[in-house]
Amino acid sequence: MNTNPASSIPTESNPLIIAKFGGTSVADYAALTRCAHIIENNPATRVVVVSAAAGVTNRLAALSAGITDVAERERLLTEIMHIQHGITRELQPSPDVNAQLRDYLADMARFSTLIAEQKGDGGTPDALLAMGERCSSLLLAELLRQREVRAIDFDACQVIRTDSHFGHAEPRPKRIGMLAAEYLQPELDDAVVVTQGFIGADAAMRTTTLGRGGSDYSAALFAEALQATALEIWTDVDGIYTCDPRQVPTARPIPELTFAEAAEMATFGAKILHPATLLPAQRGKIPVFVGCTREPEKAGTWIRNHTESRPVCRALSVRRGQTLLTVRSLNMLHARGFLAELFAILARHRISVDLITTSEVSVALTLDPTGSHSSGRRLVTPQLISELEKHCDVAVEEGLALIAVIGHQLTSTPEVASRLFSMIGARNIRMVSHGASPNNLCFLVQEDDASEVLQTLHRGFLEG
Ligand SMILES: Nc1ncnc2c1ncn2[C@@H]1O[C@H](COP(=O)(O)OP(=O)(O)O)[C@@H](O)[C@H]1O
Ligand SMILES: N[C@@H](CC(=O)OP(=O)(O)O)C(=O)O
Numbered sequence: 001m002n003t004n005p006a007s008s009i010p011t012e013s014n015p016l017i018i019a020k021f022g023g024t025s026v027a028d029y030a031a032l033t034r035c036a037h038i039i040e041n042n043p044a045t046r047v048v049v050v051s052a053a054a055g056v057t058n059r060l061a062a063l064s065a066g067i068t069d070v071a072e073r074e075r076l077l078t079e080i081m082h083i084q085h086g087i088t089r090e091l092q093p094s095p096d097v098n099a100q101l102r103d104y105l106a107d108m109a110r111f112s113t114l115i116a117e118q119k120g121d122g123g124t125p126d127a128l129l130a131m132g133e134r135c136s137s138l139l140l141a142e143l144l145r146q147r148e149v150r151a152i153d154f155d156a157c158q159v160i161r162t163d164s165h166f167g168h169a170e171p172r173p174k175r176i177g178m179l180a181a182e183y184l185q186p187e188l189d190d191a192v193v194v195t196q197g198f199i200g201a202d203a204a205m206r207t208t209t210l211g212r213g214g215s216d217y218s219a220a221l222f223a224e225a226l227q228a229t230a231l232e233i234w235t236d237v238d239g240i241y242t243c244d245p246r247q248v249p250t251a252r253p254i255p256e257l258t259f260a261e262a263a264e265m266a267t268f269g270a271k272i273l274h275p276a277t278l279l280p281a282q283r284g285k286i287p288v289f290v291g292c293t294r295e296p297e298k299a300g301t302w303i304r305n306h307t308e309s310r311p312v313c314r315a316l317s318v319r320r321g322q323t324l325l326t327v328r329s330l331n332m333l334h335a336r337g338f339l340a341e342l343f344a345i346l347a348r349h350r351i352s353v354d355l356i357t358t359s360e361v362s363v364a365l366t367l368d369p370t371g372s373h374s375s376g377r378r379l380v381t382p383q384l385i386s387e388l389e390k391h392c393d394v395a396v397e398e399g400l401a402l403i404a405v406i407g408h409q410l411t412s413t414p415e416v417a418s419r420l421f422s423m424i425g426a427r428n429i430r431m432v433s434h435g436a437s438p439n440n441l442c443f444l445v446q447e448d449d450a451s452e453v454l455q456t457l458h459r460g461f462l463e464g
Helices: 029-041 056-064 070-091 095-116 124-129 131-146 173-187 215-225 259-267 278-283 338-348 382-389 415-424 447-462
Strands: 017-021 045-050 151-154 192-196 199-201 207-209 230-235 256-258 288-292 301-304 313-328 352-358 362-368 393-407 431-434 440-446
Touching (some): 045 215, 056 070, 056 095, 056 131, 095 124, 095 131, 131 151, 131 192, 151 173, 192 215, 215 278, 256 259, 259 278, 313 447, 338 352, 338 362, 382 393
Parallel strands (some): 017 045
Antiparallel strands (some): 199 207, 288 301, 313 362, 313 393, 352 362
């Protein structure tokens, strides 16, 4: 083992890469084999962060909400077991690994029952959600060992320290840096470390989760803590596209992006990256690569501080299922402190506000499910409404989609807004936010109009 701390700092001649593989990349044995190829092909890949196999977290999330119907619980648990056994049938793990997997599956059943019978505590849902990632790291480490790669399955909870907000825990980067130096760094000279994304532990070592899609965030936190030379996000598309290719078939991969652009894309709905992922990478000045596990030879996308090209319009994003909250109060007129009170109420409900427009007596705002405690429509609870109604009239509109044009100098390029509005033509725009950032121009439309608007804007701004 290397005991000289100076030699453990990654440099150009001693590079350290963190590779993260998402749910589709670890979905079955063939997919895991592709991950192993990528890891073996680059000896600088020392830390591998994995998500749960595709479909597992969705089922665990359903169980973690508390399913009282025993047959339904068993159905979901059996489906999860089939996914894992589909892998082990071909992997043929050692008896120890098999026993560990059995324990994990038994834990899933135990936690699900505790939650359904309301016998768990606040941390039980997160302990359950974490099991999907635990299965993946166990099995990928085993596959690597079978292929003569020294690999260990490392518990991310040893390093990813968070607060105790179960379901949406906030990481503690300084503490994570210290714990990584103590527990993770010493392992790196001897083995490829395979660990779990999405999960961490609070100060009392209770398992927490970072919010859906949080494995990217974990990988970036590991990269920052270890001062990695690069972070690789391996997924099912060959890079970040000009728009979600599932929504706009003519979208194409973007060779390079700035952190600011990628962050805007992630925030405004490009599901390919968790919105918080880029913060630790950017803080640590670590370039991020996004590539396709099935086609690793493809160019992918590099996210860096600076890029050579700076087009006015780089990409489009969409976030469906948006909620618009409009509050109206005559007391707002020439009053001070109304907005402060409004935001204090939203903060108490752990709701993060997204877009905001104001008039003399009303404020319209969209709620950000990604930065908030809960998700989607559940953000607007009866308690929130009744608290707000003490101060103002409240209207809630749902079924909206937020579309964002992402690029550079959008606030100082005159023709962008005029072209956009003429392209959209007859579609009703419910709200516009333009001016706060030179990197985005966003607006709300009816969800049913979103696909057509996206395709039209893509043709107008990004094709030809
Ligand atoms: N701008 C975009 N570029 C590429 N993919 C996008 C974009 N916006 C959304 N996506 C979607 O993100 C998906 C990958 O994210 P995700 O399913 O979370 O992967 P993983 O399971 O690997 O984490 C792609 O299949 C694609 O449909
Ligand atoms: N498995 C978790 C964490 C995650 O990031 O998954 P993926 O990398 O497949 O998006 C989820 O589904 O939310």
